Amino acid sequence: MTDKANDRKALEGAAGVLPGVEGLAIGKRRLLEAAVVAVAERGYHGVSVRDLASDTGVQAASFYAHFGSKEELLYELCLLGHREHHRCVRDAILGAGADAREQLRAAIRANIWFHATYPLLTISANSELHALNAEHLATIADLRHDAGTLLTAVVERGNSEGVFDCPEPWLPMSAVGGMCLRVAWWFRPAVAVDEGTLSAYPRQAATWLRPEDYTIERVMDTYADYALKIFGAA
Amino acid sequence: MTDKANDRKALEGAAGVLPGVEGLAIGKRRLLEAAVVAVAERGYHGVSVRDLASDTGVQAASFYAHFGSKEELLYELCLLGHREHHRCVRDAILGAGADAREQLRAAIRANIWFHATYPLLTISANSELHALNAEHLATIADLRHDAGTLLTAVVERGNSEGVFDCPEPWLPMSAVGGMCLRVAWWFRPAVAVDEGTLSAYPRQAATWLRPEDYTIERVMDTYADYALKIFGAA
Amino acid sequence: MTDKANDRKALEGAAGVLPGVEGLAIGKRRLLEAAVVAVAERGYHGVSVRDLASDTGVQAASFYAHFGSKEELLYELCLLGHREHHRCVRDAILGAGADAREQLRAAIRANIWFHATYPLLTISANSELHALNAEHLATIADLRHDAGTLLTAVVERGNSEGVFDCPEPWLPMSAVGGMCLRVAWWFRPAVAVDEGTLSAYPRQAATWLRPEDYTIERVMDTYADYALKIFGAA
Amino acid sequence: MTDKANDRKALEGAAGVLPGVEGLAIGKRRLLEAAVVAVAERGYHGVSVRDLASDTGVQAASFYAHFGSKEELLYELCLLGHREHHRCVRDAILGAGADAREQLRAAIRANIWFHATYPLLTISANSELHALNAEHLATIADLRHDAGTLLTAVVERGNSEGVFDCPEPWLPMSAVGGMCLRVAWWFRPAVAVDEGTLSAYPRQAATWLRPEDYTIERVMDTYADYALKIFGAA
DNA sequence: CATGAATGAGCCTTCATTCAT
DNA sequence: CATGAATGAAGGCTCATTCAT
Numbered sequence: 001m002t003d004k005a006n007d008r009k010a011l012e013g014a015a016g017v018l019p020g021v022e023g024l025a026i027g028k029r030r031l032l033e034a035a036v037v038a039v040a041e042r043g044y045h046g047v048s049v050r051d052l053a054s055d056t057g058v059q060a061a062s063f064y065a066h067f068g069s070k071e072e073l074l075y076e077l078c079l080l081g082h083r084e085h086h087r088c089v090r091d092a093i094l095g096a097g098a099d100a101r102e103q104l105r106a107a108i109r110a111n112i113w114f115h116a117t118y119p120l121l122t123i124s125a126n127s128e129l130h131a132l133n134a135e136h137l138a139t140i141a142d143l144r145h146d147a148g149t150l151l152t153a154v155v156e157r158g159n160s161e162g163v164f165d166c167p168e169p170w171l172p173m174s175a176v177g178g179m180c181l182r183v184a185w186w187f188r189p190a191v192a193v194d195e196g197t198l199s200a201y202p203r204q205a206a207t208w209l210r211p212e213d214y215t216i217e218r219v220m221d222t223y224a225d226y227a228l229k230i231f232g233a234a
Numbered sequence: 235m236t237d238k239a240n241d242r243k244a245l246e247g248a249a250g251v252l253p254g255v256e257g258l259a260i261g262k263r264r265l266l267e268a269a270v271v272a273v274a275e276r277g278y279h280g281v282s283v284r285d286l287a288s289d290t291g292v293q294a295a296s297f298y299a300h301f302g303s304k305e306e307l308l309y310e311l312c313l314l315g316h317r318e319h320h321r322c323v324r325d326a327i328l329g330a331g332a333d334a335r336e337q338l339r340a341a342i343r344a345n346i347w348f349h350a351t352y353p354l355l356t357i358s359a360n361s362e363l364h365a366l367n368a369e370h371l372a373t374i375a376d377l378r379h380d381a382g383t384l385l386t387a388v389v390e391r392g393n394s395e396g397v398f399d400c401p402e403p404w405l406p407m408s409a410v411g412g413m414c415l416r417v418a419w420w421f422r423p424a425v426a427v428d429e430g431t432l433s434a435y436p437r438q439a440a441t442w443l444r445p446e447d448y449t450i451e452r453v454m455d456t457y458a459d460y461a462l463k464i465f466g467a468a
Numbered sequence: 469m470t471d472k473a474n475d476r477k478a479l480e481g482a483a484g485v486l487p488g489v490e491g492l493a494i495g496k497r498r499l500l501e502a503a504v505v506a507v508a509e510r511g512y513h514g515v516s517v518r519d520l521a522s523d524t525g526v527q528a529a530s531f532y533a534h535f536g537s538k539e540e541l542l543y544e545l546c547l548l549g550h551r552e553h554h555r556c557v558r559d560a561i562l563g564a565g566a567d568a569r570e571q572l573r574a575a576i577r578a579n580i581w582f583h584a585t586y587p588l589l590t591i592s593a594n595s596e597l598h599a600l601n602a603e604h605l606a607t608i609a610d611l612r613h614d615a616g617t618l619l620t621a622v623v624e625r626g627n628s629e630g631v632f633d634c635p636e637p638w639l640p641m642s643a644v645g646g647m648c649l650r651v652a653w654w655f656r657p658a659v660a661v662d663e664g665t666l667s668a669y670p671r672q673a674a675t676w677l678r679p680e681d682y683t684i685e686r687v688m689d690t691y692a693d694y695a696l697k698i699f700g701a702a
Numbered sequence: 703m704t705d706k707a708n709d710r711k712a713l714e715g716a717a718g719v720l721p722g723v724e725g726l727a728i729g730k731r732r733l734l735e736a737a738v739v740a741v742a743e744r745g746y747h748g749v750s751v752r753d754l755a756s757d758t759g760v761q762a763a764s765f766y767a768h769f770g771s772k773e774e775l776l777y778e779l780c781l782l783g784h785r786e787h788h789r790c791v792r793d794a795i796l797g798a799g800a801d802a803r804e805q806l807r808a809a810i811r812a813n814i815w816f817h818a819t820y821p822l823l824t825i826s827a828n829s830e831l832h833a834l835n836a837e838h839l840a841t842i843a844d845l846r847h848d849a850g851t852l853l854t855a856v857v858e859r860g861n862s863e864g865v866f867d868c869p870e871p872w873l874p875m876s877a878v879g880g881m882c883l884r885v886a887w888w889f890r891p892a893v894a895v896d897e898g899t900l901s902a903y904p905r906q907a908a909t910w911l912r913p914e915d916y917t918i919e920r921v922m923d924t925y926a927d928y929a930l931k932i933f934g935a936a
Numbered sequence: 937c938a939t940g941a942a943t944g945a946g947c948c949t950t951c952a953t954t955c956a957t
Numbered sequence: 958c959a960t961g962a963a964t965g966a967a968g969g970c971t972c973a974t975t976c977a978t
Contacts, residue, residue: 027958042364045279049952061954062959070952127361130276171448171456174420175413182412214405222405229463261941283969292942295971299941304969495962510832513747517948526963529950533962538948595829598744639916639924646884647877654876682873690873697931729937751973763975764938772973 014055017120019084028066030056032080035073040120044074044131074128075136081118081125082143088114090150100158101233107151108180108227109220115184116216122184148173155231165232176227187219248289251354253318262300264290266314269307274354278308278365308362309370315352315359316377322348324384334392335467341385342414342461343454349418350450356418389465399466410461421453482523485588487552496534498524500548503541508588512542512599542596543604549586549593550611556582558618568626569701575619576648576695577688583652584684590652623699633700644695655687716757719822721786730768732758734782737775742822746776746833776830777838783820783827784845790816792852802860803935809853810882810929811922817886818918824886850875857933867934878929889921 014033021029034055038047049070053060067073092110096103115122129137155173158164166172248267255263268289272281283304287294301307326344330337349356363371389407392398400406482501489497502523506515517538521528535541560578564571583590597605623641626632634640716735723731736757740749751772755762769775794812798805817824831839857875860866868874 043277043279043362045277046365048950050950058958059960060952061961064953065958128277131280171453172460174416175457175460178416178419179409179413182408182416185412186408219405223409226406226409226464230460259941282967284967293944294969295944296942298970493962511745511747511830513745514833516946518946527965528948529965530963532949596745599748639921640928642884642888643881643925643928646887647881650876650880650884653880687873691877694874694877694932698928750971752971760937761939762973763940766974767937 017118018080019118019121020080025066027056027058027062031063031066031073032077036077036120036124039074039077039128040123044128071131071133071136074124074131075140077121078125078129078132078136078140079143081121082140082147084118085111085114085122085125086143086147089147093150093154100154100161100163101228103154104151104158104164104227104231104233105224107154108176108224111180112183112220112223113216115180116187116219117189119184119187119189122181126181126184158231158233163234165234166230169231172230172232176230179226180223183219183223187214187216190215251352252314253352253355254314259300261290261292261296265297265300265307266311270311270354270358273308273311273362274357278362305365305367305370308358308365309374311355312359312363312366312370312374313377315355316374316381318352319345319348319356319359320377320381323381327384327388334388334395334397335462337388338385338392338398338461338465338467339458341388342410342458345414346417346454346457347450349414350421350453351423353418353421353423356415360415360418392465392467397468399468400464403465406464406466410464413460414457417453417457421448421450424449485586486548487586487589488548493534495524495526495530499531499534499541500545504545504588504592507542507545507596508591512592512596539599539601539604542592542599543608545589546593546597546600546604546608547611549589550608550615552586553579553582553590553593554611554615557615561618561622568622568629568631569696571622572626572632572695572699572701573692575622576644576692579648580651580688580691581684583648584655584687585657587652587655587657590649594649594652626699626701631702633702634698637699640698640700644698647694648691651687651691655682655684658683719820720782721820721823722782727768729758729760729764733765733768733775734779738779738822738826741776741779741830742825746830773833773835773838776826776833777842779823780827780831780834780838780842781845783823784842784849786820787813787816787824787827788845788849791849795852795856802856802863802865803930805856806853806860806866806929806933806935807926809856810878810926813882814885814922814925815918817882818889818921819891821886821889821891824883828883828886860933860935865936867936868932871933874932874934878932881928882925885921885925889916889918891918 014030014037017033017036018029021032024032031052034052035047038051038055049063050060052073053063063070067076089107089110092106093103096106129140132140151173152169155164155166155169159166159169248264248271251267251270252263255266258266265286268286269281272285272289283297284294286307287297297304297307301310323341323344326340327337330340363374366374385407386403389398389400389403393400393403482498482505485501485504486497489500492500499520502520503515506519506523517531518528520541521531531538531541535544557575557578560574561571564574597608600608619641620637623632623634623637627634627637716732716739719735719738720731723734726734733754736754737749740753740757751765752762754775755765765772769778791809791812794808795805798808831842834842853875854871857866857868857871861868861871
């Protein structure tokens with residue numbers, strides 16, 4: 001393989017790590033993909049604009065043709081992560097029929113599917129909020145709140161219909177939320193393992209990887225069972 | 235309140251956020267306390283040596299009378315976090331009697347007690363490992379491995395004695411581990427709330443705080459119940 | 469004279485102190501010229517990047533648009549000094565005819581011409597090698613070795629043809645080498661004296677200056693005679 | 703050999719590099735010896751007070767029990783170097799009889815003996831004058847001037863007696879001075895080579911070392927012959 | 937004497953960002 | 958769009974020096 005091909009491979013090594021970027025200009029998309037890889041591994045302040053430009057094969061100044069500032073890039077990443085995650089969970093619940101247990105199961109499965117498929121985005125969009133400015137942080141906080149209300153509604157309906165048994169839903173929700181969120185820190189999607197592009201993923205997390213044991217489906221099913229137990233499903 | 239009193243208050247505002255620092259020189263201890271507060275909020279690369287010195291009331295150069303480098307400070311923080319956590323869980327298991335269920339319950343309770351009492355240390359020691367150098371990272375990785383073996387032993391013994399039902403323990407352990415770890419991101423110890431020193435804690439997490447509802451005891455009990463369910467306790 | 473004119477004068481005060489810099493970008497060239505002046509006077513470690521930037525009229529950060537590091541600047545200076553010196557001596561020998569005595573005389577004359585015309589470069593490129601990294605030092609050492617072989621060849625040929633009388637050439641070569649090298653520490657080119665830009669030259673050396681007495685030609689001739697005597701020329 | 707013995711060896715590794723330090727307090731003497739080694743290799747600004755303290759086995763603060771400042775240490779080194787050198791050459795001339803040729807020969811021999819026996823002191827006391835403050839520099843400049851007058855007198859007397867032929871003595875003196883001074887950069891005393899303490903000497907110079915070929919005596923004789931030729935001795 | 941901790945200035949270098957080309 | 962050069966601020970760290978112990 002020529003050097004040039006090698007370079008191209010490197011630049012495209014992060015393709016697929018982000019959902020919902022098909023419509024974006026290629027330059028902007030590559031910067032976002034490089035960013036989610038680097039930020040998930042080293043944190044927002046551990047990544048420089050020069051790093052991202054270098055990973056994308058351009059000069060640092062070109063960064064500003066696509067983003068007004070470094071913070072704005074992070075904001076777009078957080079926005080993307082929260083929006084796609086919300087859409088994913090919402091669609092799952094709405095398509096799950098009327099039984100609250102089935103709705104909960106669908107929500108947990110979708111939640112895990114997202115975290116396991118886009119772990120770098122999950123990490124970045126949840127761990128680096130401190131670096132957003134006040135206005136952007138407020139917008140993201142609103143998104144998080146909205147996402148919570150939907151699942152709360154499912155649980156409350158399940159309670160009132162008698163299929164769940166958790167009069168005070170906040171504690172079980174925190175447990176299930178933490179359990180599902182954490183998947184992003186140890187699961188790596190099969191595509192990363194199969195195609196050998198695992199290098200795009202933080203090395204630290206790689207030590208936790210168990211690709212030979214668990215498919216996404218398996219984790220989704222198992223965790224959904226745990227969640228139903230925690231909510232005291234009938 | 236005079237300015238001087240105000241300053242002293244500020245410098246001591248972080249007292250109590252770290253376990254096992256009683257024997258340390260006061261200057262070193264204050265730097266560690268300032269660091270765990272700042273790092274938990276903004277990440278390792280978001281905190282400068284000048285920040286820490288300023289929070290401690292000394293010049294940046296004085297930092298190097300206590301630590302060989304900024305990375306070494308992080309290493310000491312990670313070491314402290316992992317060692318104290320391990321000691322805490324180990325002592326709980328060893329003092330819990332012979333029943334595997336009681337051992338598991340004690341382990342989960344201790345785990346949560348630690349994360350809820352020292353959330354900033356938990357966050358720092360678990361989220362910033364990427365900033366350690368290779369040698370230090372290896373040492374911490376060893377510590378993490380050792381910590382895992384103890385709980386694994388409890389679960390396997392519970393399985394062979396028929397009081398647990400989880401032939402493949404890795405998945406439930408990941409779920410319970412994630413659930414308990416995440417407590418550090420939303421729970422804030424009562425002392426922080428009562429004494430108004432909440433400012434020492436990351437603002438972002440404050441939005442999740444539910445101090446009026448849950449004591450540490452309550453969370454420990456509830457999560458232990460969840461864990462026993464997940465492990466299929468008889 | 470206006471301040472502006474004064475500033476421009478200051479910035480250009482070092483023009484002419486370096487050979488072979490015509491093709492370089494102006495910013496890089498000025499930094500090299502400022503560096504050779506400052507390093508010859510105060511030594512590599514006595515000169516800061518801020519000093520050089522200030523002498524050149526730019527910010528310290530701009531230095532790194534032209535050089536990867538301070539050490540790299542020194543390396544370029546050493547490379548320049550050794551290459552130009554070697555070229556100078558080599559061309560003189562090759563253009564001197566077949567008589568070994570004429571070749572030696574030409575070599576000594578060229579050697580002194582270079583040291584007297586570019587004394588600051590000679591000092592910098594010969595006195596600060598300790599500050600080069602291992603790789604760069606090795607490269608320069610190779611250059612020095614190559615430069616020595618040419619003169620050795622002249623002496624050996626003179627010996628075998630019976631026009632020189634020094635069976636063990638190393639000792640006379642060390643004497644002549646030291647004698648010629650040292651010229652850079654006391655001779656200052658006439659241009660420096662006439663145009664009053666002597667301030668570009670180290671003050672210490674200025675106490676040795678004898679510009680009213682000796683032209684470069686005079687020193688070249690006299691030292692060449694000394695050298696021929698030392699080598700026992702027929 | 704025990705570690706302790708090893709350390710002591712290291713601390714004493716520089717013994718003998720300085721003349722005239724027998725009467726000094728041991729702490730001060732060791733600092734001077736460590737300094738001449740380090741300064742000759744890396745230059746005044748390349749050596750820190752901490753370096754010297756560390757080489758001597760004490761803390762940096764202890765340095766100030768012996769010297770008022772770092773500059774004062776350099777001054778003492780320069781003073782030592784120039785005084786001992788002057789005494790050495792003067793005694794040689796005065797003990798050489800009435801013949802100007804014998805006086806010159808003795809002066810050159812003494813000069814080289816000093817540079818070859820204390821090369822690190824020669825380098826330090828001649829290359830780092832720029833780092834002295836104005837007052838100290840003036841004192842040293844006076845010393846240098848005095849040293850020159852003695853040799854000038856010898857040459858002038860030789861001229862008027864008809865045994866030398868150099869009506870304008872400055873140029874031959876510059877040549878001989880440079881030739882002799884430079885010995886300090888390539889000759890290393892046999893003691894250093896024999897006892898394996900060569901590590902106390904700058905590495906760069908070591909590449910020039912020819913210990914197997916030349917004794918000090920040999921260099922003294924040979925260079926004295928060169929000098930007599932240069933001065934046109936009858 | 938020796939020390940550990942402290943200091944303010946300064947070190948080399950990188951930061952995010954701008955702008956003329 | 959992309960770039961190379963520039964900028965002022967800030968980064969981690971070392972400097973020579975001081976001082977109470």
